[in-house]
Amino acid sequence: MEVSEFNLLYKGFLLPKLAHTEESLQYLENFKVKDDDVFAVTYPKSGTTWMQNILPPLLNGGDLTPVQTVPNWDRAPWLEEIRAAVVLEERPSPRAIVSHMPYRLMPSSFYKSKAKVIYVARNPKDVIVSSYHFHKMASFLEDPGTFDDFVNKFLSGEIVFGKWSDHIKSWRNPELKDRILYVTYEEMLQDLRGVLCRMLKFLGRELSTEALDRVVSNSTFKNMKTNKMSNYTMVPQEIMDNNKSAFLRKGVAGDWKNFFSPELDAKFTAVIREEMKGTNIKFPWDE
Ligand code: A3P
Numbered sequence: 001m002e003v004s005e006f007n008l009l010y011k012g013f014l015l016p017k018l019a020h021t022e023e024s025l026q027y028l029e030n031f032k033v034k035d036d037d038v039f040a041v042t043y044p045k046s047g048t049t050w051m052q053n054i055l056p057p058l059l060n061g062g063d064l065t066p067v068q069t070v071p072n073w074d075r076a077p078w079l080e081e082i083r084a085a086v087v088l089e090e091r092p093s094p095r096a097i098v099s100h101m102p103y104r105l106m107p108s109s110f111y112k113s114k115a116k117v118i119y120v121a122r123n124p125k126d127v128i129v130s131s132y133h134f135h136k137m138a139s140f141l142e143d144p145g146t147f148d149d150f151v152n153k154f155l156s157g158e159i160v161f162g163k164w165s166d167h168i169k170s171w172r173n174p175e176l177k178d179r180i181l182y183v184t185y186e187e188m189l190q191d192l193r194g195v196l197c198r199m200l201k202f203l204g205r206e207l208s209t210e211a212l213d214r215v216v217s218n219s220t221f222k223n224m225k226t227n228k229m230s231n232y233t234m235v236p237q238e239i240m241d242n243n244k245s246a247f248l249r250k251g252v253a254g255d256w257k258n259f260f261s262p263e264l265d266a267k268f269t270a271v272i273r274e275e276m277k278g279t280n281i282k283f284p285w286d287e
Contacts, residue, residue, distance in 0.1 A: 006142050007160060011105060016238075018140035031107040034116040036094040038203060040076065041101075043167040045130035046122035047185040048098050049247070052076040053066070053219045053230055055096035055118070058199060062211025064218055072213040072230050081105075100161050103170040114179065118199060119171050122185035123285040124164045124272055125256035127266075128154050132259070133245040139238060147259055155271050157178045165275035172281065186253050186284045192216050221251035239252040253285075 007014045018224035038059060040051035051074040057064055066075045077084045088095060097107070112204065128151055135144035138279055141160070144150040157163035171180065181202040188195045193216050200207060207215070224230045225248045232240055232247035240247060261266065 001107040001158065004142055006140060013102070013105065013162055014158075015080070016140055019078070019083075021082060024082045024084065025160045028080045028101070028105075029081060029107055031084075031088075032115040033107060033108065033109040033115045034093055034095070036174070037113070037115040038094055038096055039117045040096070040098045040120060041117050041171060042098070042120045043122075043127060043164050044100050045127045045134060047120040047188060048100070049224070049230060049232075050185075050188065050219065051118065051120060052096070052098060053224055054196065054199070054215060057211075057215045057218070058196065058203065058205060058207070059085070059094045059096055062207045064214060067218055067227070068229060070229060071234060071287050072232075075229075100167075102162070102167050102172050103176075111175070113208060116203060117176065117180040118202070119169070119180055120185060120188075121168055121182065121184050121283065122255060123256070124154075125255060125260060125268060125285075126185075127164060128247065129256050129259050131159075133249055134247070137247070139241070146172060148261075148264060150186060151260075151264060151268060155268065165272060168276070168281065172279065185283055189251075189253055192203060206211075221248065224248055225251075260270060 001009060001012070003009045003012065003014065006017060008017050008020060009015075010020070016027075038055060040048065040055055042048045042051070047052045049072055053067055056066045056075050060066070073081070073083050074087045074245055076098050077087050079088075079097050080101055084097075088097070131154070132144050132147055132150050135141045135150070144153075153159050154164070157166070161167065181199065183195050183198065193212065196212060196216060200212075218227075225246070228234055230248075231242075233242055237243070256265075
């Protein structure tokens with residue numbers, strides 16, 4: 001695997017160097033998962049920031065203060081990134097945490113814990129379009145080149161966080177039993193309230209109708225886009241240039257149709273279908 005100046009190789013896995021360091025990965029490995037920790041796990045560009053907006057108020061009785069006053073990366077930090085060590089130790093339980101790690105690279109305490117996981121999947125064709133734009137606006141990621149080149153890299157797995165299908169399959173591990181809830185970005189777009197109700201039931205929590213309405217309304221694309229605590233505009237422009245492409249870019253399903261040629265679509269579909277063969281996983285975009 002070629003490791004560019006932007007990345008580091010961690011257990012066969014490329015990670016962006018800016019927020020992933022030897023110390024942050026050591027913290028991840030030694031992290032003591034608590035039984036009431038709640039993880040939102042995603043392959044990048046599948047709805048992580050969205051979950052960072054949703055999980056904290058679902059866990060605190062519907063209080064939107066964290067969403068209005070704390071940046072998303074501290075509100076529900078990435079376990080593998082540098083901010084985790086700074087914010088997680090002081091955080092009262094239940095803690096909301098996000099991660100892009102595959103199942104096999106979670107801390108050893110995770111496997112023995114009862115901590116719950118919400119896994120969000122998104123149509124990989126929209127994931128790659130979102131990722132392509134993110135690579136253009138984030139100076140800590142390699143220039144993606146042409147869209148077709150970037151898709152080929154994505155399919156070969158020579159990309160940060162590895163292959164999409166490996167990530168999806170890793171989190172279908174039967175060991176997780178009822179500790180994991182699977183949702184999709186597309187379901188969230190279609191019926192956010194319904195997904196939030198499923199999450200509450202899974203987490204064994206309740207919110208009043210008014211509180212739930214507030215969380216739903218606060219988590220729409222439009223409202224998140226104008227919230228500086230969620231839209232990444234607080235990150236210096238030389239690190240993330242929202243003028244090149246906004247982090248909260250389009251927030252839709254099916255944008256891939258504007259980027260894939262019929263030939264690229266056929267190739268992409270064939271590769272992903274082959275990789276997912278035998279898994280029996282049904283996604284809304286496969287129909
Ligand atoms: P697009 O680039 O397609 O717009 P992540 O947070 O995992 O990096 O994912 C980012 C993607 O999720 C972006 O997709 C972003 O716009 C989208 N997103 C974030 N919040 C959203 C919301 N409330 N509604 C719809 N999409 C949202």
